Amino acid sequence: MFTGADQQTALLGAVLLVVPVVVLAAAAGRLGAARREQRLAALRLAGATPRQILAMTAVEAAAVGAAGALSGAVAHVVLLPALAEIPYGVGAWYTGQLWVGLPWLAAVVLGVTVLLTASAVTMLRQVAKSPLGVAQQADPRRTRMIRLVLFAAALVYIMQSTGGRLTSRRMIVLLALFYGAFWLFGPWVVDRLGRVAGRFARRPATLLAARRLSDDPRGAWRTVSGLVLAGFVAGFFSVSRLDIGFPEHPDQVAVITENAADARHTATEARALLDRAGLEATVRTVGDDNFDGSVLFGNPGVVARVSGGTERIDAAATALTPLGEGRFPVTQDYVSAPDAAVTDRIATVSTATLIMSFLVATASAGLTAAASVLDRRRVYGLLRLSGAPLKVLDRARVRETVLPLLVLAGGTTAMGVFGGYQLDKAAGATVDGAG
Structure with missing residues (x-):
């Protein structure tokens, strides 16, 4: 150990x-x-x-x-x-x-x-x-x-x-x-x-x-x-x-998907879950060849940008947990x-x-x-x-x-x-x- x-x-x-x-x-x-x-x-x-x-x-x-x-x-x-x-x-x-x-x-x-x-x-x-x-x-x-x-x-x-x-x-x-x-x-x-x-x-x-x-x-x-x-x-x-030297994204909550097509379908579910939790967030997808900066670091998936501090980030991570087995939400704390x-x-x-x-x-x-x-x-x-x-x-x-x-x-x-x-x-x- x-x-x-x-x-x-x-x-x-x-x-x-x-x-x-x-x-x-x-x-x-x-x-x-x-x-x-x-x-x-x-x-x-x-x-x-x-x-x-x-x-x-x-x-x-x-x-x-x-x-x-x-x-x-x-x-x-x-x-x-x-x-x-x-x-x-x-x-x-x-x-x-x-x-x-x-x-x-x-x-x-x-x-x-x-x-x-x-x-x-x-x-x-x-x-x-x-x-x-x-x-x-x-x-x-x-x-x-x-x-x-x-x-x-x-x-x-x-x-x-x-x-x-x-x-x-x-x-x-x-x-x-x-x-x-x-x-x-x-x-x-x-x-x-x-x-x-x-x-x-x-x-x-x-x-x-x-x-x-x-x-x-x-x-x-x-x-x-x-x-x-x-x-x-x-x-x-x-x-x-x-x-x-990695860039930090403290306002992001992300979920990794198998591919870009799965990411688009998951993004719809993510918006619904965030709306149901009363959280305002900007949801976007990240493809296999899209390295535009996120906590996914090049992996395909869904990224939700949530404002309001640590409590809102934790609430968003909890809301996005039901998206799928084995695809738990990822935050900057997890990456770092x-x-x-x-x-x-x-x-x-x-x-x-x-x-x-x-x-x-x-x-x-x-x-x-x-x-x-x-x-x-x-x-x-x-x-x-x-x-x-x-x-x-x-x-x-x-x-x-x-x-x-x-x-x-x-x-x-x-x-x-x-x-x-x-x-x-x-x-x-x-x-x-x-x-």
């Missing part, structure tokens, strides 16, 4: 939620990254090998990640009865229908653990390469122009690939490519934004925020990446309505029912996806920002000892987040609008071609 449209819509929502969840998991894996780097750099300088450093970090991150993933799995199992009550598709669900099975649940737990471990281990490349530079905090972490080139190439490919029919697999590939391209492009924009803001800064807070952006663009990007990519979800669902069902599914999934993506993105942004404050505790202490007001430090931290968010979120939202428009266009072309 799960239609193809239900599956594709749910799959689309799940794909759009994958990246915010991955960003949150990566942010959790990088908690205390700077302090961990300093500690491990000291061990490296004391004689520890890169393999020992990686092993210690992997074991620590894997233990924490496994505990968190198991907690999430237990919460999922406990919440299954409540989730089953949420209507989707043809109605609510049985709890057993939402149970993915022990192998899949174990695979998810393992995947989250591996993701957290990989996120923590990748932070140690510089420790293994240059422990002295990490200990002295001498790594400027600049970004290269190749990121812009790769982003432009990916963007051109995506735009050229959105024409024609979009299958589920193709859509997933394009979405993954888009997220990957923006993940490469984000730190480069943050780096350049920090340089520009530092050049034109007129206030201490702006100058401090700009220096932080240019000194660690990847860290600043990780803080806002979830919210920036969530902007794509908002832009995508703001225009994706899958409007089929399949499209309305799809639109309702999209509205449900889009609302849930928007809420969940922004909640997850906000959590990852808050988590990363809090971790950044902890990692820079020594720097903040030195600034306070040098006389920097606390208000200046707070304003710098806010601007460090707001500046890249304003610049990058606009681009992802625009790309989301473009993607939603292309989906509407592809769906309309497909249905029109089939019709």
